[in-house]
Amino acid sequence: MTTGQATTTMTDLRTDCTADADGRLTFALRAPSAAGGLLLRLRPEKGEPEKVLRTLDLEPAADGRPRAVLEPEPALAEGRWDVYLIPEPGAPRQRLRPGLRDLRTLVDGHLRARPSPVAVRVPYVTKDGYLGLRAWLRTAHAEVEGVHVTDRSMTVRARLHGAAFGEAPAVRLRVRGGGGTGRTVEPVTDKDGRGFSFTVDYGELAADAGPGKRVWDLFIAVDGETSVRIGRLLDDVAERKNVFVLPAAVIGGAEVRPFYTVDNDLSVRADRA
Structure with missing residues (x-):
């Protein structure tokens, strides 16, 4: 720009x-x-x-x-x-x-x-x-290369920088603030040990959403000890949150929307009246 x-x-x-x-x-x-x-x-x-x-x-x-x-x-x-x-x-x-x-x-x-x-x-x-x-x-970063959104899920394509996969990698959705239970998704990893993709089922997040707003922050567990935040940092956009607005889906009585935080990290919000 x-x-x-x-x-x-x-x-x-x-x-x-x-x-x-x-x-x-x-x-x-x-x-x-x-x-x-x-x-x-x-x-x-x-x-x-x-x-x-x-x-x-x-x-x-x-x-x-x-x-x-x-x-x-x-x-x-x-x-x-x-x-x-x-x-x-x-x-x-x-x-x-x-x-x-x-x-x-x-x-x-x-x-x-x-x-x-x-x-x-x-x-x-x-x-x-x-x-x-x-x-x-x-120390390491997982760069989002694409987010495909449907009315029931989102599929994220990303790539590791500063790290490579070890044994049993997993995508972890952590509830912000520590309340409620987190979620784990198994990624599909590339042969080069750095690229990966995963799908988040909105129905599971909607089922775990109580009254009000709940936010899940997304990490990739590279191995048993190291978790890396997933986001988009490696371009010319300093503030992504209000520029790249991803669509919401209504499922199970909750509105579920992936979004970029003020730090350009990827998270998912579920709102229930």
Whole structure:
């Protein structure tokens, strides 16, 4: 996805951002007079102080524009990061707005095998119009490649990154909050030990749904000890929940709907009046 707007005032600083296939991000400021460096801040929980910061030096590029590069390593901690300009040492930081975001190399990111740990960062526009980075950092990850929904079930196709199947893999649906019983589904695994698919019967989830809402989070148990969250992280979409809305089905008096969480993980919700 690429968006942009040409504005270069010092009170409304913008930076272009380009991602490459290795996870490297290059920031090019639109204000030629900008100097100093960039500050990346992991957004803290509400009421908590900020704890994790990363600084990047600004250097003049061939076109004369100030440029900073965020290398693939060390990886960013999982969460949402805000981007600031530090004009000079000791000066107040200024939050940056997005210019052009060239994320073309991220679109087919699910096609590339990822080693452990699986590190992902996606530039995006925050709700208040600033540039942010959405980062994930996981020992292993199961990337959803497709979800086929009917009025009685859903079938998911996915692929492991950062891990491979051991003995007796299983898909586990865990009830969020710990209430009620979980569900286990046997996946069909590919010969390469990484690809897999599975089908979830909505009737079983509807039968286990009490009054109100119940949410099942989906994991793949790679072996007897390791469970990996199933979701979709490896493309250019930082916030999938309200973009990829999957259809619901009504069965056994309950509405059952798969959905992506705020962290782009896959879950299933069953609502009963």
